[in-house]
Amino acid sequence: MPTYSNRQCHFCKSNIRYIDYKNTKLLENFLTRYTKIVPKYYSGTCLKHQKKLAKAIKNARFMGLIPYTPK
Numbered sequence: 001m002p003t004y005s006n007r008q009c010h011f012c013k014s015n016i017r018y019i020d021y022k023n024t025k026l027l028e029n030f031l032t033r034y035t036k037i038v039p040k041y042y043s044g045t046c047l048k049h050q051k052k053l054a055k056a057i058k059n060a061r062f063m064g065l066i067p068y069t070p071k
Contacts, residue, residue, distance in 0.1 A: 007044035011053075019052045021059035024066055031057070035070050 011019065021027070030038050030045075030053055037057055040050040060066040 009044060009046040009049055011049040012046060016049075019049070019056040021056040021063065022065065024060060027053075027057050027060055027066060031066070033070065035067060 010016075019026075030043055032038060037054055040047065043050070043053075045053060057066065061068055
């Protein structure tokens, strides 16, 4: 099976175990300009961290730190 991404996961490489929803600068790197969550094959994250990242982005949106829609 071919691999489409030979990048290493940003969170595995940086040894980040917990993705904090309050760190909006980090979370905005994984959003498109339309504030959609970037898929893992574009961002290069592994499945485990992509799920944690999506959960953190959704928590940040619920708390009002990241908008649901673009301005």
